[in-house]
Amino acid sequence: MATVVGKLLRFGVLSACLVAIVGGVMFLILHSSEISDFTQFRGAPPYLRSFEGIYGGLLAFDARAVIQAGVIILIATPILRVALSIFAFALERDYLYVAITGIVLLIISIGMFGDLAG
Numbered sequence: 001m002a003t004v005v006g007k008l009l010r011f012g013v014l015s016a017c018l019v020a021i022v023g024g025v026m027f028l029i030l031h032s033s034e035i036s037d038f039t040q041f042r043g044a045p046p047y048l049r050s051f052e053g054i055y056g057g058l059l060a061f062d063a064r065a066v067i068q069a070g071v072i073i074l075i076a077t078p079i080l081r082v083a084l085s086i087f088a089f090a091l092e093r094d095y096l097y098v099a100i101t102g103i104v105l106l107i108i109s110i111g112m113f114g115d116l117a118g
Helices: 002-031 051-059 063-091 095-113
Strands: none
Touching (some): 002 063
């Protein structure tokens, strides 16, 4: 099981890097002639702050959305590892660790998708 988890983590990180690099190259090609203004900070555009907006940006081949998708893949990788661990512990019939890992996954889910961030 450790090999499967290791491969999952490796695949997740490599795919996140690949997606982010493709988005970065797209961004450089499309915006290389723009002059940057660093006197005022501007965060990510509002459409890139939701899954729906990022998905729509991916369909429109928006470079920023591709980069954001790479970040989402990177964040999802360890979460998938926790989910995979639940199944691994269940196969081993180690129900105490199934419960503990399930609680960890629940806490992560509430933190990400709950309205706790404000």
